[in-house]
Amino acid sequence: MAASxxxxxxxxxxxxxxIVVGEVRGDGAIKILGVGQHPSAGVRKGEVVDPDTVQTxxxxxxxxxxxxxxxxxxxxxxxxxxxxxxxxxxRGTIRVADEKMEISAEDLEEVKKIARDVSIPEPNGYIHSxxxxxxxxxxxxxxxxxxxxxxxxEADYHIIHGVKSRIQNAIRCVREVPLEVEDIVFSPVxxxxxxxxxxxxxxxxxxxxxxxxxxxxxxxxxxxxEASGSLGVGGDHITNDIALVLKIPLARAEKLKVAHGSASxxxxxxxxxxxxxxxxxxxKVEQSYLNQIMNARVSELYEMLAEELRExxxxxxxxxxxxxxxxxxxxxxxxxxxxxxxxLPVQRTNPKSMSGPTALFENPQYATPVGLIRYAQLLDEQxxxxxxxxxxxxKLVKK
Amino acid sequence: MIEYDPxxxxxxxxxxxxxxxxxxxxxxxxxxxxxxxxxxxxEAELLTMNTDMRALNTSVSSGKIQLGATLLxxxxxxxxxxxxxxAALEAVDEIRAAIRxxxxxxxxVGLGGGTGxxxxxxxxxxxxxxGVFLSVFATLPFSFEGERRMEQALAxxxxxxxxxxxxxxxxxxxxxxxxxxxxxxxxxxxxxDKIISQSIRATVNVVHRPGIIRIGMDxxxxxxxxxxxxxxxxxxxxxxxxxxxxxxxxALNCPLLDKGKLLNDASSVxxxxxxxxxxxLFEVQxxxxxxxxxxxxxxxxxxxxxxxxxxxxxxxxxxxxxxAGEAPAAAQAEPATATVxxxxxxxVTAQPTSTLAAAVTAAAKPAPTLVAEPEPAPxxxxxxxxxxxxxxxxxxxxxxxxxxxxxxxxxxxxxxxxxxxxxxxxxxxxxxxxxxxxxxxxxxxxxxxxxxxxxxxxxxxxxxxxxxxAAAVSAGTPALVSDEEEVTPLSSADKVEATTEDEETIxxxxxxxxxxxxxxxxxxxxxxxxxxxxxxxxAPAVKMADSPTSEKxxxxxxxxxxxxxxxxxxxxxxxxxxxxxxDLDVPTFLRKKG
Numbered sequence: 001m002a003a004s005x006x007x008x009x010x011x012x013x014x015x016x017x018x019i020v021v022g023e024v025r026g027d028g029a030i031k032i033l034g035v036g037q038h039p040s041a042g043v044r045k046g047e048v049v050d051p052d053t054v055q056t057x058x059x060x061x062x063x064x065x066x067x068x069x070x071x072x073x074x075x076x077x078x079x080x081x082x083x084x085x086x087x088x089x090x091r092g093t094i095r096v097a098d099e100k101m102e103i104s105a106e107d108l109e110e111v112k113k114i115a116r117d118v119s120i121p122e123p124n125g126y127i128h129s130x131x132x133x134x135x136x137x138x139x140x141x142x143x144x145x146x147x148x149x150x151x152x153x154e155a156d157y158h159i160i161h162g163v164k165s166r167i168q169n170a171i172r173c174v175r176e177v178p179l180e181v182e183d184i185v186f187s188p189v190x191x192x193x194x195x196x197x198x199x200x201x202x203x204x205x206x207x208x209x210x211x212x213x214x215x216x217x218x219x220x221x222x223x224x225x226e227a228s229g230s231l232g233v234g235g236d237h238i239t240n241d242i243a244l245v246l247k248i249p250l251a252r253a254e255k256l257k258v259a260h261g262s263a264s265x266x267x268x269x270x271x272x273x274x275x276x277x278x279x280x281x282x283x284k285v286e287q288s289y290l291n292q293i294m295n296a297r298v299s300e301l302y303e304m305l306a307e308e309l310r311e312x313x314x315x316x317x318x319x320x321x322x323x324x325x326x327x328x329x330x331x332x333x334x335x336x337x338x339x340x341x342x343x344l345p346v347q348r349t350n351p352k353s354m355s356g357p358t359a360l361f362e363n364p365q366y367a368t369p370v371g372l373i374r375y376a377q378l379l380d381e382q383x384x385x386x387x388x389x390x391x392x393x394x395k396l397v398k399k
Numbered sequence: 400m401i402e403y404d405p406x407x408x409x410x411x412x413x414x415x416x417x418x419x420x421x422x423x424x425x426x427x428x429x430x431x432x433x434x435x436x437x438x439x440x441x442e443a444e445l446l447t448m449n450t451d452m453r454a455l456n457t458s459v460s461s462g463k464i465q466l467g468a469t470l471l472x473x474x475x476x477x478x479x480x481x482x483x484x485x486a487a488l489e490a491v492d493e494i495r496a497a498i499r500x501x502x503x504x505x506x507x508v509g510l511g512g513g514t515g516x517x518x519x520x521x522x523x524x525x526x527x528x529x530g531v532f533l534s535v536f537a538t539l540p541f542s543f544e545g546e547r548r549m550e551q552a553l554a555x556x557x558x559x560x561x562x563x564x565x566x567x568x569x570x571x572x573x574x575x576x577x578x579x580x581x582x583x584x585x586x587x588x589x590x591x592d593k594i595i596s597q598s599i600r601a602t603v604n605v606v607h608r609p610g611i612i613r614i615g616m617d618x619x620x621x622x623x624x625x626x627x628x629x630x631x632x633x634x635x636x637x638x639x640x641x642x643x644x645x646x647x648x649x650a651l652n653c654p655l656l657d658k659g660k661l662l663n664d665a666s667s668v669x670x671x672x673x674x675x676x677x678x679x680l681f682e683v684q685x686x687x688x689x690x691x692x693x694x695x696x697x698x699x700x701x702x703x704x705x706x707x708x709x710x711x712x713x714x715x716x717x718x719x720x721x722x723a724g725e726a727p728a729a730a731q732a733e734p735a736t737a738t739v740x741x742x743x744x745x746x747v748t749a750q751p752t753s754t755l756a757a758a759v760t761a762a763a764k765p766a767p768t769l770v771a772e773p774e775p776a777p778x779x780x781x782x783x784x785x786x787x788x789x790x791x792x793x794x795x796x797x798x799x800x801x802x803x804x805x806x807x808x809x810x811x812x813x814x815x816x817x818x819x820x821x822x823x824x825x826x827x828x829x830x831x832x833x834x835x836x837x838x839x840x841x842x843x844x845x846x847x848x849x850x851x852x853x854x855x856x857x858x859x860x861x862x863x864x865x866x867x868x869a870a871a872v873s874a875g876t877p878a879l880v881s882d883e884e885e886v887t888p889l890s891s892a893d894k895v896e897a898t899t900e901d902e903e904t905i906x907x908x909x910x911x912x913x914x915x916x917x918x919x920x921x922x923x924x925x926x927x928x929x930x931x932x933x934x935x936x937x938a939p940a941v942k943m944a945d946s947p948t949s950e951k952x953x954x955x956x957x958x959x960x961x962x963x964x965x966x967x968x969x970x971x972x973x974x975x976x977x978x979x980x981x982d983l984d985v986p987t988f989l990r991k992k993g
Contacts, residue, residue: 044970109648237970237983245988297988300987
């Protein structure tokens with residue numbers, strides 16, 4: 001009777017295409033049944049630029065995922081990212097009809113409709129509308145106003161939107177594989193599902209997902225999403241910087257970054273140490289020089305991000321600190337740089353609370369795809385209330 | 400016995416004694432009937448047929464027929480359709496007697512088991528022989544019940560389809576998902592029964608309610624004609640000041656409608672608004688406005704309104720439609736069969752539909768001969784409402800919000816020659832109109848109008864070229880166009896190459912209509928200013944799905960050659976990430992030093 005509780009998360013990242021098949025057990029724990037991944041090509045800064053190549057990668061990843069999980073995959077939850085994704089907070093207000101005074105489900109729908117009615121740029125479509133808080137007759141932060149009595153209902157929504165055509169591009173790739181996209185999810189929204197626990201969300205936390213092409217963030221204050229967004233700078237940029245400055249090929253730059261590089265200038269005190277450029281006969285690079293290149297990039301990125309959040313007055317509300325995830329968060333010294341930029345405690349995290357071949361997943365790289373599964377589960381739980389899967393097409397088109 | 404000439408069948412059912420019987424066959428059918436009895440059904444006579452005496456005894460319906468009394472001795476058919484069939488044949492006289500005299504019969508049955516799959520087709524056959532109007536509500540088994548049962552169900556469905564005028568199938572799997580995945584089995588089944596019983600009642604009401612704008616069998620058939628269909632059904636009734644709004648919300652909240660979202664994909668939707676004397680035109684309009692929001696652009700709305708004193712102060716909204724199947728493997732076999740009978744009728748009825756709105760259609764009638772006649776097009780757009788104005792009766796005012804449906808099929812007529820339409824169809828889940836040629840029924844001589852399914856896109860394509868109204872509407876677009884004007888010639892060239900071949904067949908007018916998605920400039924850069932701002936407001940929404948390629952172009956367009964390519968390495972060909980005037984793709988290290 002119940003819908004299948006096997007979900008599939010797909011992330012088409014800049015560095016890898018990753019499909020995670022997970023089963024949600026009765027107790028809510030996620031068991032990973034299998035994962036398929038393939039180095040990505042045709043994706044830049046989190047967006048699909050070469051659909052054909054992406055499809056090939058996607059296909060390979062799909063086959064692996066199906067083999068390992070022994071599940072035939074038909075529909076997936078797709079993570080989207082890219083610097084075009086923006087967010088805005090808006091409040092909707094309605095008056096509850098006089099004769100009843102009781103807030104009904106329709107009223108909630110209505111207020112959502114009104115709150116969503118913000119002007120977003122012409123080419124954009126909604127990705128998420130996340131409820132932050134309700135207010136009933138001005139009373140603060142009501143969690144569930146259903147059936148409460150009141151005359152005025154207000155709702156703060158966090159609305160995430162992005163350029164429709166770009167999102168469609170990714171969806172189209174997936175459809176041609178062919179797989180059906182059940183829903184699209186902004187990457188950090190998914191990652192937050194498994195990286196942040198309730199406590200962190202309530203106390204205030206920033207999740208930063210630094211991937212290959214983008215750095216996505218989401219800010220929770222008082223348990224609600226307060227801000228989110230994406231910067232089109234990620235690990236690829238660091239590799240690129242190294243390659244350009246040192247004038248070496250990208251592949252070597254990548255190896256150098258992973259094996260030796262550090263984002264912090266405080267690491268490697270023996271700064272005059274020379275490290276060999278892999279495969280390049282005899283060429284050596286000073287460790288400190290490499291670190292400087294990386295540090296310049298990383299500090300710039302996080303200063304920028306910190307500044308943005310500071311302007312919104314959010315940094316003072318973060319009680320818990322910063323959670324770093326994503327493939328690039330494995331970079332040495334990153335926590336120190338981020339901590340300096342934000343002035344907040346930093347920890348690197350990975351998806352929690354699941355079983356299966358977990359060893360593989362205690363790796364921040366998988367926060368988003370695993371988070372998609374949690375997201376799918378939550379969506380399903382709300383289903384009787386919120387209605388089944390949002391019609392994807394509609395969602396993108398409707399403005 | 401009353402003989403119905405199928406041609407008239409769509410037209411009218413005499414008033415008075417409704418002559419409606421609801422027959423439940425087998426265990427599942429009986430459950431639905433019990434549910435109907437529980438909720439009090441004054442309109443229809445309920446009749447249960449079962450092989451299992453125990454089950455039959457517990458049934459609360461007014462009439463009962465035991466099938467296979469000697470063959471099965473009061474036991475069930477044990478999951479064997481052959482036994483079920485024999486049982487029905489044994490009781491054939493009783494069945495015939497029960498059916499005789501009815502004008503309209505609803506058979507509800509759960510397919511897959513013995514009695515349901517075996518006896519129901521026989522019951523349907525008898526009903527057909529008696530010449531009654533037959534509507535079947537069938538549930539398909541859960542997939543976990545095994546393939547065998549599914550096969551039995553589909554085989555039975557095929558036979559039923561040969562006899563019935565309409566078949567609505569409810570997939571248990573689907574219902575299970577929709578209703579309450581978490582609740583207990585009993586509630587879930589009860590909820591499913593409830594949905595079916597509600598559908599039957601609403602259908603009876605819709606057809607029998609005296610109407611100011613009547614809905615007849617024909618409309619019902621049109622609404623349900625989609626092949627391989629999943630039935631969409633919503634019903635709401637409310638009192639009080641905001642009753643119009645509440646009734647619509649309720650109707651749309653019915654689980655089968657998924658908050659009205661599914662209506663978007665339906666090709667035709669039947670809506671009946673009924674109320675007591677106090678119902679106002681304004682309310683009807685409000686209801687239709689609300690529903691229009693949920694209905695796709697090309698969807699044909701079969702609208703009816705009726706006053707029913709029994710409703711008193713309340714207002715009821717009934718929405719019936721069917722959705723072309725998403726082809727779950729199981730359901731695939733069924734359409735071929737189910738449609739055999741439905742189809743010809745629907746053909747016939749497609750045209751009563753327009754006669755029903757004769758006043759409106761009159762205006763559009765001449766259209767078939769005119770290829771680019773501008774008129775049908777504006778009618779299609781909501782914005783262009785004024786077009787269908789020429790209705791004589793004031794009562795028909797209510798039609799204003801959705802006269803679109805009628806002109807549609809007409810508009811489609813001229814289309815067949817230009818090929819773009821298959822392309823346009825592509826992203827849509829709807830099946831293409833099926834060839835009706837093999838239809839055995841002779842009744843279709845009058846058939847004039849092919850089904851409107853395909854009309855959706857086509858109309859859009861054609862209209863921008865000729866449609867002055869759309870032109871006026873789209874005043875807002877030029878801004879958008881200029882927005883994207885930084886196309887480098889280079890990128891546009893790339894672009895053309897990148898378009899898939901099917902898109903190449905698209906006509907200019909089509910391209911224009913897609914302006915918002917960015918295609919204009921990618922392909923027709925010089926063209927942009929000339930067709931002007933012609934752009935139907937809605938078209939892009941529909942088109943979106945097939946335009947992702949244009950995205951690529953967009954990215955290239957934005958490629959501003961501010962920096963020497965060398966400084967950007969692998970990001971040289973992406974759109975720049977510029978924050979506070981700094982190009983972040985250039986290594987920070989180099990920028991800071993420089």
